[in-house]
Amino acid sequence: MILIVIKMPVRPDRIDEFRTHADEYARAVNAEKGSLFFEWSRSVEDPNTFVCIEGFQDSAAGASHVATPHAKAAFDWMSDLVAEQPQIIYIDAPEVSGFGPMGEVEPRG
DSSP, X not given: OEEEEEEEEBOGGGXXXXXXXXXXXXXXXXXXXXXXXXXXXXXXXXXXEEEEEEEESSHHHHHHHHTXXXXXXXXXXXXXXXXXXXXXXXXXOTTOOSOOOOTTOOOOO
């Protein structure tokens, strides 16, 4: 599995525009073959920063994703909306296939 986490600082006056594009982009990425998950969250530390977490089956699926028309379009509109260069963590973990249960927390009742 490829696991990617991106912190994306967005220009405060472009937040609404970013959210519209980000929602459309997430739907497109989640529909890709080889995409395990793709989600945006707003940072609790900075309301102008969005955090993306994405997972792909393997590096081939990740490479295929970057070549899609919607990814290329996203890299373009993101450049107009970011306040500074996004920061990324990229982990290739072939032994992992996705999320698993968290041992420390279970629902009560």
